[in-house]
Amino acid sequence: MRTLLTNLLTTTAVLLSACSAGTTTSPSKPDQGGATLTPTATVPTPAFEQSVLFGDLIVGKRVNADNTRELDMTAVHLGTRAAAWQQPALFRGNEAVQVGANLIHYDGRHALVVRDGSGAATRTVELPASVPNQDHLVRAQVLVQGDLLFLPTPRALLAYRVADLTSGAGPVTPAWSQSYAAGTGSVTGQVLGEIAVSGTQVYAAVITYNDGERTTRTTLHALDAATGEAKWAKTLYDEATSSTSRTAELAADAQGVYVHLSGTGHITAFSPAGAERYRTADFYCPGGSTDIWAHLTVQDGLLFGMPLGDTCFSAWKAQDGARAWVFNDAQGGTVAQRPLVLRAAVYITNGRLIALDAQSGAVLGTSAPIERAQSMTGTVLYDAPRDQVVVWAGQLQFFKSVK
Numbered sequence: 001m002r003t004l005l006t007n008l009l010t011t012t013a014v015l016l017s018a019c020s021a022g023t024t025t026s027p028s029k030p031d032q033g034g035a036t037l038t039p040t041a042t043v044p045t046p047a048f049e050q051s052v053l054f055g056d057l058i059v060g061k062r063v064n065a066d067n068t069r070e071l072d073m074t075a076v077h078l079g080t081r082a083a084a085w086q087q088p089a090l091f092r093g094n095e096a097v098q099v100g101a102n103l104i105h106y107d108g109r110h111a112l113v114v115r116d117g118s119g120a121a122t123r124t125v126e127l128p129a130s131v132p133n134q135d136h137l138v139r140a141q142v143l144v145q146g147d148l149l150f151l152p153t154p155r156a157l158l159a160y161r162v163a164d165l166t167s168g169a170g171p172v173t174p175a176w177s178q179s180y181a182a183g184t185g186s187v188t189g190q191v192l193g194e195i196a197v198s199g200t201q202v203y204a205a206v207i208t209y210n211d212g213e214r215t216t217r218t219t220l221h222a223l224d225a226a227t228g229e230a231k232w233a234k235t236l237y238d239e240a241t242s243s244t245s246r247t248a249e250l251a252a253d254a255q256g257v258y259v260h261l262s263g264t265g266h267i268t269a270f271s272p273a274g275a276e277r278y279r280t281a282d283f284y285c286p287g288g289s290t291d292i293w294a295h296l297t298v299q300d301g302l303l304f305g306m307p308l309g310d311t312c313f314s315a316w317k318a319q320d321g322a323r324a325w326v327f328n329d330a331q332g333g334t335v336a337q338r339p340l341v342l343r344a345a346v347y348i349t350n351g352r353l354i355a356l357d358a359q360s361g362a363v364l365g366t367s368a369p370i371e372r373a374q375s376m377t378g379t380v381l382y383d384a385p386r387d388q389v390v391v392w393a394g395q396l397q398f399f400k401s402v403k
Helices: 001-010 010-015 160-165
Strands: 033-037 040-043 047-054 058-061 068-075 084-088 096-099 102-106 109-114 121-124 143-145 146-155 154-162 176-179 188-196 201-210 215-224 232-238 248-253 258-260 267-270 274-279 293-299 301-305 311-315 323-328 340-342 347-349 353-357 364-366 382-384 388-392 395-397
Touching: 040 160, 047 068, 047 096, 047 382, 047 388, 058 096, 096 143, 096 160, 102 160, 109 160, 109 188, 121 160, 143 188, 146 160, 146 188, 154 160, 154 188, 154 201, 188 258, 201 248, 215 248, 215 258, 232 395, 258 293
Parallel strands: 033 364, 188 248, 248 293
Antiparallel strands: 040 395, 047 058, 058 068, 068 084, 096 102, 102 109, 109 121, 143 146, 146 154, 154 176, 188 201, 201 215, 215 232, 248 258, 258 267, 267 274, 293 301, 301 311, 311 323, 340 347, 347 353, 353 364, 382 388, 388 395
């Protein structure tokens, strides 16, 4: 099977070596300065990967001190900072979403699990038998839009009615699904990459490959969110002589969908109807050359591209694709997480918590080093009821916002 296709089904760590040369861009602001961000409280419980907020709780994956073994799924109260509950379950925050009084998460095997505030599993919904068992989703996310939950696995995109998952009665089948069959030899196969949802449409990046013919194609599909009906498709990459497929990172808002294709340095924006709105100039980190990205996100009118393997990330204006600023963190590693945007400030962790001005990229504050706050571990969350910024990595730490 193709090199990057295999990586998509296993781990993004392999992608760190996939780089290509390109023109670099000087950072618009220095990588130091601002106020010192001091935690208001610290809980000495380590977590790994991305965590998720669930009512008055933060839920994460607890690991041992050496970070070599997953212990359980654990919850801490955001107000009292006391341990709330622990459950012997496989867990990743990017595979979980709060829906009303329930937390719904993928179990890292072949089911969706519904939990109440006590952590008890009130329902386990097995995926259709036609969907192969799949380990964790790596970079993809479980998403909710309206009354539907979308679960992207490499071999199927499943849409469930939230009410069916949380009602606790009767069998549950997807409202609709799209299958992507594996291929071997001269048999053409497909694999689903990332998805994004906005309004009435789901956007999906699909890789089609034929190893025998040495062909590969990456296509962006727009589907009706309610029915799964195909609306339009755009070919992003078509190669007849390559043994390496290309993934794509997606983000979406009311203006449409934004796409970064691996192996390139630009973002292409499409309208909800599929018309190309713009294509940004190529971007590479200062002193770097990575054209594989960990994430592309859109928040508060800004696009954020997070290169995988270099030490910077950049912001663009979603309206027209103009680059707003570049932040280069010479003191850290790869900024491979989705940032938090809160009251015109951008928060990320990269060995420490960093707050930037959303409009200029200027550093507003940095914290002391935070153990394990790297990649998706330590993804910054905002606890609105208590107006606090939360980071869970080597320890669980709470901070005041800078604005």
